Amino acid sequence: MKFTQIPADLAATLAVNAGVLATAFVPSTGTLASDDIIGATTGGVSVTCVPSYTDFGEDVDNCPKNTKEMKQIESWECKMSGTFVTADTTVAKMLLGAADIDSIDTTKVTPRATIDSADFDDIWYICDYSNYNGATNGGFVAIKLIDALSSGGFSLQSTDKEKGQFAFEFIGHTSIDDPDTIPMEFYIQAGTAEPA
Amino acid sequence: MTKQEALYSFFSSFGIAAHEETNVDQSAEKPYLTYTYADDDFWGNQASIVVNLWYQTESNAAINAMVDTIAEAVGSGGKSIACDEGAIWIKKGSPFAQSLADDDPAIRRRYINLTAEFLTA
Numbered sequence: 680m681k682f683t684q685i686p687a688d689l690a691a692t693l694a695v696n697a698g699v700l701a702t703a704f705v706p707s708t709g710t711l712a713s714d715d716i717i718g719a720t721t722g723g724v725s726v727t728c729v730p731s732y733t734d735f736g737e738d739v740d741n742c743p744k745n746t747k748e749m750k751q752i753e754s755w756e757c758k759m760s761g762t763f764v765t766a767d768t769t770v771a772k773m774l775l776g777a778a779d780i781d782s783i784d785t786t787k788v789t790p791r792a793t794i795d796s797a798d799f800d801d802i803w804y805i806c807d808y809s810n811y812n813g814a815t816n817g818g819f820v821a822i823k824l825i826d827a828l829s830s831g832g833f834s835l836q837s838t839d840k841e842k843g844q845f846a847f848e849f850i851g852h853t854s855i856d857d858p859d860t861i862p863m864e865f866y867i868q869a870g871t872a873e874p875a
Numbered sequence: 876m877t878k879q880e881a882l883y884s885f886f887s888s889f890g891i892a893a894h895e896e897t898n899v900d901q902s903a904e905k906p907y908l909t910y911t912y913a914d915d916d917f918w919g920n921q922a923s924i925v926v927n928l929w930y931q932t933e934s935n936a937a938i939n940a941m942v943d944t945i946a947e948a949v950g951s952g953g954k955s956i957a958c959d960e961g962a963i964w965i966k967k968g969s970p971f972a973q974s975l976a977d978d979d980p981a982i983r984r985r986y987i988n989l990t991a992e993f994l995t996a
Contacts, residue, residue: 685917690962690994696952810955810962810994 690810691869694820697723698806700759706821706866711805717763718770721844724761726804726822728863731756757851757863759804759824760831764842773800774847776829790833799826802849811870818870825862826852878914878995881958885965886910886926889944896927905931905982906938915993917961923968926987927975935974938983942972945987961995 686692701715736742736749763770771788772778777798781787802824809818831848838844851862876884886893892907894900899909907929913922926945930938946967948954953966968988975984 683918685961685996687996689917689996690955690957693994695955695964807952810957812952812955 692809695807695812698804698820700724700761701803701805702800704803704805704821704823706819706868709817709819709868717773717802718765718767718845719763720761721764721842722762724759724804726759726824728755728757728861730754755853755861755863757824757861758830758848759802759822759827760848761846763845763847766835766843766845770845771833773849774829774831774833774845776832794828799828799852801825802827808867809870811872813870813873816871816873819866819868821866821868823864823866824849824851825860825864826854827862828852876958878958878963878993879912881956881963882910882912882924882991885954885956889941889948891941896925905929906941908941913991915991916995917993919993921966921990921992924965924989924991926989928983928985928987930983931981932983933981935983938985942985942987946971949989955994958995961993964992964994966990966992 697720699711700717700720701711702717703715704711731753733751733753734744734746734749735751736746737744742749768780768786768788772780775788775790777791777794779789779791781789804822804824806820807817808820811818827849829847830850831846834846836844836846853860853862883893886908889908892903894903894907894909896909896911909927909929911923911925913924915922928938928941932938949965949967951967953964956963956965966989968990971988973986975986977984
């Protein structure tokens with residue numbers, strides 16, 4: 680069949696496996712410290728970066744809808760969502776968003792009625808990419824959610840004879856000091872062969 | 876490298892002889908492994924590949940170490956093997972490894988489940 684084809688570089692341009700969420704990642708070197716992995720997930724991670732448009736020609740007589748010259752971006756919504764199957768107090772604090780870990784009883788996490796600037800923090804999603812996935816030169820797709828804050832709150836779903844599940848949703852935020860910076864960045868690095 | 880050559884090269888990289896399951900000489904010296912050959916393309920389903928380890932020994936140490944070596948090579952995310960027109964993505968099956976009894980008590984066997992996804996035209 681004429682159009683039942685795949686790209687010639689298919690194997691070199693596939694993102695594979697579920698990936699991980701981390702608090703830090705160095706895209707220039709592809710370095711991920713295991714201590715920075717936030718938790719184990721189930722069912723993969725959903726990453727979205729979606730613009731909202733305003734069509735200034737919509738109510739103009741004789742102007743067709745979706746005229747490209749009249750389209751303006753109103754905002755971007757950048758999100759990461761999924762389900763953790765592991766949690767500690769740091770994850771519980773992240774899920775709550777506005778919350779504190781007690782300085783004396785470090786097993787205690789308390790939600791807060793107000794948001795602090797320290798509640799916003801960057802979150803990275805990283806997954807394997809391309810047909811070279813070695814420990815040193817493995818390819819990756821890395822996505823940085825800037826100034827993320829939990830928008831889904833804390834949710835624990837337990838099931839008999841199954842692992843507890845902590846659903847999460849984080850939204851990135853633009854700063855009023857830099858309104859033109861969209862709170863998501865993307866890095867796609869093809870892998871290369873490992874040194875012999 | 877053809878798919879057949881790529882699979883042979885991968886299974887021969889563990890320091891013991893590798894044979895396609897249907898191509899083992901009766902006089903083959905142990906230890907060795909056998910693997911089922913599978914072939915497909917991007918439009919096919921994942922193919923099952925069975926690896927059998929054969930060791931002539933009364934200890935489990937060496938054969939279990941080889942199971943660990945293969946598990947590490949495949950990794951939790953799988954192993955991509957380059958071949959003509961793309962790659963073969965080898966992944967762990969479930970259960971990954973099981974022991975098998977043999978009539979000869981001096982022969983140790985392990986049965987390893989893998990799957991292969993052919994990212995090829």
